[in-house]
Amino acid sequence: MINPMSLEGQNIIVTGAAQGIGEATARLSVELGAHVTLIDLQAERLEALAAELGEDRATVHAGSVADPAFVQQVVEKTVAARGAINGLVNNAGIVRAAMIHKMSVEQWQQVIDINLSGVFHCLQAVGRHMLERQESGDASPSAIVNISSDAGRRGTIGQINYGAAKSGVMGITMSAAREWAAKGIRVNSVCYGVVETEMTETVRSDKFRETFLAQIPMRRFTSPEEACQPICFLLSQAASYVTGQHLSVNGGYTIGV
Numbered sequence: 001m002i003n004p005m006s007l008e009g010q011n012i013i014v015t016g017a018a019q020g021i022g023e024a025t026a027r028l029s030v031e032l033g034a035h036v037t038l039i040d041l042q043a044e045r046l047e048a049l050a051a052e053l054g055e056d057r058a059t060v061h062a063g064s065v066a067d068p069a070f071v072q073q074v075v076e077k078t079v080a081a082r083g084a085i086n087g088l089v090n091n092a093g094i095v096r097a098a099m100i101h102k103m104s105v106e107q108w109q110q111v112i113d114i115n116l117s118g119v120f121h122c123l124q125a126v127g128r129h130m131l132e133r134q135e136s137g138d139a140s141p142s143a144i145v146n147i148s149s150d151a152g153r154r155g156t157i158g159q160i161n162y163g164a165a166k167s168g169v170m171g172i173t174m175s176a177a178r179e180w181a182a183k184g185i186r187v188n189s190v191c192y193g194v195v196e197t198e199m200t201e202t203v204r205s206d207k208f209r210e211t212f213l214a215q216i217p218m219r220r221f222t223s224p225e226e227a228c229q230p231i232c233f234l235l236s237q238a239a240s241y242v243t244g245q246h247l248s249v250n251g252g253y254t255i256g257v
Contacts (some may be wrong), residue, residue, distance in 0.1 A: 004238035007033045008033030008082065010042050010140075011036075012037070012084050012088070013036075014036055015092035016027045017066050021195060021228055022040070022089070024223075026049065027049075028229065029087075030053050031236070034087070035082060036057065037059045037078050038050060039061050039062075039063065039065065040092070040201040061178040062243055064129075066114050071118075072101055075129055080166055084127055085126055086141050087143045087145070088126040088145070090119045090144065090145065091147045092115075093162075094114050097159050110161075110181040111165055112165055115148055115162065115165035115166065116169060123144055123172065126144065127144070127176065134201040144176065145189070145190060146189040146190075147231075149191055150253055151163040151194055152170050153254055173187050173244065174244050177184070188243060188246070190243065190247050191249065193248075193250025195223070216251040216252060216253050217251060218252055220251060
């Protein structure tokens with residue numbers, strides 16, 4: 001039986017791949033047949049993950065997505081080594097929490113640089129390559145998945161920088177989807193609720209846990225292993241007619257048309 005979610009033979013870049021959703025996405029992508037290019041600042045974690053996945057299935061590039069020169073270099077090296085990039089998962093993100101009236105300019109800018117500008121740098125560099133490939137007659141799959149959040153839909157207390165960035169990611173997704181759809185490049189976003197990662201330890205603590213769970217109809221949080229499956233769906237040909245969409249993966253925390 002044909003697996004519609006197969007990523008066999010595809011080359012996929014995953015940012016923020018050293019832990020959480022990024023790591024889980026890299027693992028599942030390899031299980032589905034892909035080669036993954038892993039990007040993160042945490043070089044040792046990347047190397048350990050790549051060693052586990054196999055040298056023939058994973059390549060490591062340690063650096064910041066906030067640096068457009070680094071991003072462009074990764075794209076060029078990946079194309080030179082693998083021939084093409086078929087998918088991008090824009091997952092890298094950080095949190096610098098503070099109430100609005102106490103937030104420093106540095107805290108604001110750090111989150112915007114990684115969570116918003118970093119998404120743009122990666123999407124632009126990979127998108128340019130995908131456009132060149134399509135124009136040359138190569139019709140192999142091209143898909144970009146940007147990781148957003150319920151914070152970008154509803155706002156969030158104590159993280160105005162994060163909420164603004166994640167809302168911006170949704171705008172980036174829609175604009176890129178409109179520009180590139182006719183070129184065969186699909187761009188979608190996944191909007192998460194609470195995923196069991198290091199970034200959500202505070203909201204999952206005893207102090208806040210029941211408050212958040214009471215707002216989730218499914219009455220549970222999700223694991224990175226469960227959360228990464230919709231990403232791989234959007235990368236795959238199972239989503240070949242899906243672009244410009246924001247897929248909520250949040251146990252029903254937001255429900256609407």
